[in-house]
Amino acid sequence: MKFKKVSIIIPTYNESENIKRLIPLLDSILKGYDYEIVVVDDSSPDGTAKVAEKLAEEYPVRVLVRDGKLGLASAILYGFKNANGDVLGVIDADLQHPPQLIRTLVDKIMDGYDIAIASRYVEGGGVEDWSFYRRLVSKGAIMLAKPLTRVKDPMSGYFFLRRSVIDGAHLNPKGYKLLLEILVKGKYEKVAEVPYVFTKRMAGESKLNASEYWEYMRLLVHLYKAKFLRV
Ligand code: UDP
């Protein structure tokens, strides 16, 4: 693939402290790349959008504000739809996804992969600082998705793809997990998984709550039907 424009989506909800660190970091890592950052903010009460708009004076950042907290997966898809790049990707705002890895992920797409996933569950990957309970839930969620995909970390929130993978796909994102839906419904052949360690959140707190587990169950039912019953 010839050198293409890269769009990086950062979904945010109350991440004003983190975004101040992350955007300059990404800019220094992506020197020489043709890229844009699209912040999708769900009207964070802490003023994340304002902070991001300030950063946009200095960095190639666009800020899209949605009307209230509409969910992570739909925020990412909204970013993808409004992005200008041929290569699309997403990274969490809270620095739990190592920004340095972004070059490897983007380069995989430039080298011919359709999807490049930062993966906790390939050799060399892992999670730091998770309770036994959260590890168990994550493993359980992945087991339930096993018949849907061969990817080892289909729940990853840190991934890049060619726009053509999702062009024309009927994505109906609910809850947290967009990648799994893309893996079931997208058009692709080559997938790369690159190991990473999911580290501690820098500032603020997690927005993941129990209702997301129910959303995930509903998503699974939908995806099993889509894959095996073609409905
Ligand atoms: N996020 C969002 N909307 C939501 C929930 C989360 O934009 O409804 C963002 C959040 O600000 C962060 C990323 O999605 O940038 C991951 O969320 P979080 O860190 O809360 O999840 P965890 O890392 O605990 O799974």
Ligand code: MG
């Ligand atoms: Mg997080």
